[in-house]
Amino acid sequence: MRQGLGVLGVAVRTEKAVFAIAVLASGVYGGMTVASAWALGWATENAVLPAFEAGDITAGALWTAVLLIMGTAVLKAIGVAGRRIFAGVVQYRMQARSRREVTKQYLRLPLAWHHRHPTGQLLSNASADAEAAWAPLAPLPMAVGVIVMLFTAAIGMLLTDPVLALVGFLIFPAIAVLNLVYQRRLSPLVTRAQQLRAEVSEIAHESFDGALVVKTLGREALETDRFRRRAYELRDANIAVGRVRGLFDPMLEAVPTLGVLIVLAVGALRLTNGAINSGELVQVAYLFTLLAFPIRALGWVLAELPRSVVGWTRVQSVLDASGSMEYGAAEPGGVRPAGVEVEDVAYAYGDSEVLHGVSFDVAAGRTVALVGPTGSGKSTLTQLLVRLIDPGAGEIRLDGVGLRELAYGAVARAAALVPQQTFLFDDTVRGNVTLGLDVPDEEVWAALRLAQADGFVARLAEGLGTRVGERGTTLSGGQRQRIALARAIVRRPRLLILDDATSSVDPQVEAKILYGLRDSAESSTTIVVAYRMATIALADEVVFLERGRVEDRGTHEELLARCEGYRNLVTAYEREEAERAAIAADAEDLNEDEAEGVSA
The missing domain is CATH 1.20.1560.10 (ABC transporter type 1, transmembrane domain)
Structure with missing residues (x-):
């Protein structure tokens, strides 16, 4: 009482x-x-x-x-x-x-x-x-x-x-x-x-x-x-x-x-x-x-x-829950695009540590591919880069300023993340791209073009005014990913992070998107989590993660030549396809030999 x-x-x-x-x-x-x-x-x-x-x-x-x-x-x-x-x-x-x-x-x-x-x-x-x-x-x-x-x-x-x-x-x-x-x-x-x-x-x-x-x-x-x-x-x-x-x-x-x-x-x-x-x-x-x-x-x-x-x-x-994030008053310096530094970063989910002393840097305007096997910590690292979570140790800096020192909302104004799991609201295409921003339709269409989404949006019954249903159920997986990408692009981020965000898009469209992002007048520093060799080859540099650590970094060609783990990972699909082709060829030869024996 x-x-x-x-x-x-x-x-x-x-x-x-x-x-x-x-x-x-x-x-x-x-x-x-x-x-x-x-x-x-x-x-x-x-x-x-x-x-x-x-x-x-x-x-x-x-x-x-x-x-x-x-x-x-x-x-x-x-x-x-x-x-x-x-x-x-x-x-x-x-x-x-x-x-x-x-x-x-x-x-x-x-x-x-x-x-x-x-x-x-x-x-x-x-x-x-x-x-x-x-x-x-x-x-x-x-x-x-x-x-x-x-x-x-x-x-x-x-x-x-x-x-x-x-x-x-x-x-x-x-x-x-x-x-x-x-x-x-x-x-x-x-x-x-x-x-x-x-x-x-x-x-x-x-x-x-x-x-x-x-x-x-x-x-x-x-x-x-x-x-x-x-x-x-x-x-x-x-x-x-x-x-x-x-x-x-x-x-x-x-x-x-x-x-x-x-x-x-x-x-x-x-x-x-x-x-x-x-x-x-x-x-x-x-x-x-x-x-x-x-x-x-x-x-x-x-x-x-x-x-x-x-x-x-x-x-x-x-x-009364603890763990709320503390913010400073700084704004990331510099102009477009942004530079990123990751220094000795570690992170754990409970007692399970997924990142151990990760360090690398990304020069402004460069495109870097994060590559690694499942469970190597790539998605966790993308969340750290936009400060959805804070590292247990180490520091991440944007234009030389630590993320913890930035003012509330500063990271969101400078960086955009397109995650693996695409989420669309039960709203129009325009509403899902702008999410409340006062953006003219011309800029929305420009973002859709860069995301290679303008074509199918134009064919929708009401164009930008078409409702996409709960979680975007009226669209395909690739279409939802491109709408989500346009949502990030329309904000003109200085740092764009793609966490396997084009996995449902065919390789040709994916290549157009990445080339478009690189050649855009308002280009961003881009960090992309990728698995396809064609996507990885478009990056200026590759950071190879394994067991939560940076095992190697360099160009795609350099890592293919010197890093066995990287080579085995990115050529796995090609090797599997070659093995299937060889098995199919052997079976075809065997059938031909049997046919010749019967006719003899």
């Missing part, structure tokens, strides 16, 4: 003015609810009973009773409307604030942090957890405001008849014990349900994201069963929560009702003894009936506190 009240205190301090208005409106409602009891008692004593006893009622008494009851009802309605509106404003503002803070933190945290956290869990942190953290804010102003009603009603009962008031107050210890048991029973159940909600989101996202693999390998039943099992666990956890709440709410209703019965029984005895009159008994009984409502309001807040604490804790785990 202490943690939950601390969470609510954050909201109250953040939205002081709006929360104060909501509490004031709730106080008006509470005060008028108590006033209605007084009005009812006055009407009973001065209008109803005289009408029964004398068979007549004065117009003044009747209109006074009507105005009292109607006036309190109107003010109660105003209080209800104000309380609900402003309580909702506080709740939804805090939810939106948490979602914005979580999203900003996601953008600040390095890619290495995201590697350790499933996407489904991150979605849950920004949606379900942020919602749960501030769920008690809806009933909170009412609970705070009706405390006014609680104390006013208690004072009214004490002034009317202290004996009946003391009898009624016996229910409060019972309610306190009931709330304590409820909190202890509910808190672990809510924690489990909230965790399962994140796991269900995680499985659903993973299944949808891998829909192609699931369908092509016939794993629909397996994925459905995996989702079903976790969904059933979530169902059972929510049922367990609902079962505890279902037990708690009737008991919370029953205790005040039992108190009303006791008050009426004792009050009837006191009425018989002449200690109180009928109006006072009606007033006390009605006031005690009203006590059930503030108790329920407090119970609603208490019921949401465990879930709120869990949601807040999960959100705070993101906001």
